[in-house]
Amino acid sequence: MLIISQSRLKLTLGVGILLLSGCSSLGVEPWERDLLAKSEMALPTSAVDASLDDHIYFSKEASSGGRSFGGGGCGCN
Amino acid sequence: MQLKQQKSLKTLLTAATCSLLGTTSQAESIDSWEFDTAIMHYMEADRVSATEAIIGAKKTFANDEILNIKLTFDSLTGASPNGAIAQPRAQTFTRPSGSGQYQIKSGDTPLDDTFKDTRIQFTGQWSQPLNNDYTLSVGGNFSNEYDYMSASLNANLAKDFNNKNTTASFGFSYAYDIIKPEGGIRQPFSAMVIGEPRVDDDDDDEDNDNEKNCLDTCLADDDSKSTVDLLFGITQVINRRMIMQLNYSFSSTNGYLTDPFKVLSVIDSNGDSQSYLYESRPEKRNKHAFYAQTKYHLSNAIIDASYRYMTDDWDIDSHTIDFRYRLLLENGHFIEPHIRWYSQSAADFYQPYLIQGNVIEEFASADYRIGELDTYTVGLKYGLPMANGSALSFRLEYYHQTPKNTVKGNFSSLKNMELNEEVDAIIAQVSYSF
Numbered sequence: 001m002l003i004i005s006q007s008r009l010k011l012t013l014g015v016g017i018l019l020l021s022g023c024s025s026l027g028v029e030p031w032e033r034d035l036l037a038k039s040e041m042a043l044p045t046s047a048v049d050a051s052l053d054d055h056i057y058f059s060k061e062a063s064s065g066g067r068s069f070g071g072g073g074c075g076c077n
Numbered sequence: 078m079q080l081k082q083q084k085s086l087k088t089l090l091t092a093a094t095c096s097l098l099g100t101t102s103q104a105e106s107i108d109s110w111e112f113d114t115a116i117m118h119y120m121e122a123d124r125v126s127a128t129e130a131i132i133g134a135k136k137t138f139a140n141d142e143i144l145n146i147k148l149t150f151d152s153l154t155g156a157s158p159n160g161a162i163a164q165p166r167a168q169t170f171t172r173p174s175g176s177g178q179y180q181i182k183s184g185d186t187p188l189d190d191t192f193k194d195t196r197i198q199f200t201g202q203w204s205q206p207l208n209n210d211y212t213l214s215v216g217g218n219f220s221n222e223y224d225y226m227s228a229s230l231n232a233n234l235a236k237d238f239n240n241k242n243t244t245a246s247f248g249f250s251y252a253y254d255i256i257k258p259e260g261g262i263r264q265p266f267s268a269m270v271i272g273e274p275r276v277d278d279d280d281d282d283e284d285n286d287n288e289k290n291c292l293d294t295c296l297a298d299d300d301s302k303s304t305v306d307l308l309f310g311i312t313q314v315i316n317r318r319m320i321m322q323l324n325y326s327f328s329s330t331n332g333y334l335t336d337p338f339k340v341l342s343v344i345d346s347n348g349d350s351q352s353y354l355y356e357s358r359p360e361k362r363n364k365h366a367f368y369a370q371t372k373y374h375l376s377n378a379i380i381d382a383s384y385r386y387m388t389d390d391w392d393i394d395s396h397t398i399d400f401r402y403r404l405l406l407e408n409g410h411f412i413e414p415h416i417r418w419y420s421q422s423a424a425d426f427y428q429p430y431l432i433q434g435n436v437i438e439e440f441a442s443a444d445y446r447i448g449e450l451d452t453y454t455v456g457l458k459y460g461l462p463m464a465n466g467s468a469l470s471f472r473l474e475y476y477h478q479t480p481k482n483t484v485k486g487n488f489s490s491l492k493n494m495e496l497n498e499e500v501d502a503i504i505a506q507v508s509y510s511f
Contacts, residue, residue, distance in 0.1 A: 026316070028314055
C-alpha cells in the first residue's frame with residue numbers, strides 16, 4: 001500500500017516537473033504580448049457572464065466548478 | 078449630453094461604493110473605478126423564470142492591488158418538478174408549507190408552482206502582488222434569500238515563472254450554508270400528507286408556527302452544510318496568439334444535501350401512484366473536476382474552447398464542452414456565437430420512482446437533475462464600444478435539457494406517460510461596462 005502511494009507520488013512529481021520544464025520552452029518575450037494583453041484574451045473574457053452562467057448551470061445540472069470554485073450559495077430550484 | 082450623463086452615473090456609483098466601503102470619494106479616484114453591470118432574464122417554457130441583476134466595481138491601486146466588489150440581486154418565480162411521475166389520471170399534492178394543495182392534470186409532469194424567492198448576494202475580493210512573483214488574493218461571499226443563507230471565504234496564491242509565461246496557483250475556499258425550508262426538514266421517506274387539513278388545535282402562540290408547518294414528519298426547522306474547495310491551476314502562454322489553462326479542483330460537501338421539496342412516487346405493479354415519499358440523499362459528496370481551456374487569437378477572431386470532466390462519489394460523471402468564436406468586426410464591434418454541450422450519468426441512488434413492496438435503499442431521489450441528462454446551449458453575443466471607453470453588449474441563448482432516464486419494467490399505467498419531459502429555456506442579457 002505504501003509502495004503504491006510512493007510510486008504514485010513519484011509519478012505525479014515526475015509529470016509535474018516534466019510539465020513545468022516543458023513549459024519553459026514555451027511563451028513569449030514581454031514585447032510580444034500585444035495580443036495576449038487584450039481584454040478579450042483574458043480567462044474568462046467576461047467575469048459577469050461567467051458568474052451568471054455558473055448560477056444557471058449549478059441550479060440545473062449536477063456539476064459545478066472546474067474553472068473556479070464550485071459555486072453554490074443558493075437553494076436553487 | 079450622453080457623455081455628461083455617463084459621467085454623472087459613474088460619479089454617483091463611485092460615491093455609493095465609497096460610502097458602502099466607508100471611504101471618501103476623492104475627485105481623482107472617480108476615473109479609476111471600473112463598473113460592470115448586467116441584467117439577465119432566464120425563462121423556461123411553462124416552468125421557472127428568473128431575473129438577475131449584477132453590479133460589479135473594480136479599483137486598481139497604485140501598487141497593482143485590485144479590489145473587486147459585486148452585488149447581485151435575483152428573483153425567481155414559477156413551477157419546478159416535485160419529483161413525482163406523470164399519471165393517466167389527475168394527482169393532488171400538498172404545498173411545502175403544509176397549507177393548501179395543488180392539482181396536476183392527467184399526463185402532466187407534476188410541477189409545484191409555489192416557488193417565489195428573492196436573493197441578494199455580496200462578493201468582495203482583494204488581490205495584491207507579493208515578493209518574488211507571487212500574487213495573493215483573498216475574498217468572501219455572503220448571500221441571503223427567504224429560506225437560504227450562504228457565507229464563504231477564499232484565498233488564492235499564484236506564482237509566475239518563466240518570464241511570466243507560466244502561472245501556477247493554489248486556491249482554498251470554505252462555505253457554510255443554512256437552509257430553512259417551508260415545512261421544515263422532513264424525515265427521510267416520510268409520506269406527503271394529502272387531503273387532511275392542517276392540525277390547528279393550539280392557541281395563537283406564534284412560536285408554534287413552524288411546528289404546525291412541520292406536521293408530524295419534521296425533524297427540524299433548519300439544517301446546514303459546509304463545503305471545502307481546493308483548486309490547483311496552471312496557466313501557460315504558448316505563443317503570441319495562444320494561452321492555455323489547466324485546473325484540477327476538489328470539492329467536499331458535508332451536511333444536508335437533500336432537496337427538502339422533492340418527493341418520489343411509490344407505484345404498484347400497474348404503475349399507479351400509491352403515495353409520495355420525501356427524498357433522502359447522502360450527507361457527503363466529494364467531487365473532482367479537471368478543466369482545460371485555451372484561447373487562440375486569429376487575425377480577426379478569437380477562439381475560446383474549454384472542456385471539463387467531473388466525477389464524484391455519487392457516481393455522477395459529466396463532460397462539458399464549451400466553444401466560443403468571437404469575430405472582431407470593424408470599429409471595435411464583435412459578434413460571438415457560442416455552443417455548449419453537457420452530458421452526465423445518473424447518481425447511484427437516482428430512481429424515477431419507488432415500487433411498492435420493494436425494500437427502500439438508504440438513499441433515493443427522483444430529481445431529474447441528478448439523473449442521466451444531456452443538455453446543450455446555443456447562443457449569440459453582440460458587443461459594441463460606446464463613448465469614453467465604455468461598452469455595451471447583448472446576449473441571447475437557447476438552453477435545452479434532455480433527461481434520459483429509462484423505465485425498468487412493464488407498467489400498464491405508464492405506457493403513454495412522458496417521464497422524461499424535455500425542458501426549453503431562453504437566456505437574454507444586456508451588459509454595460511463603463
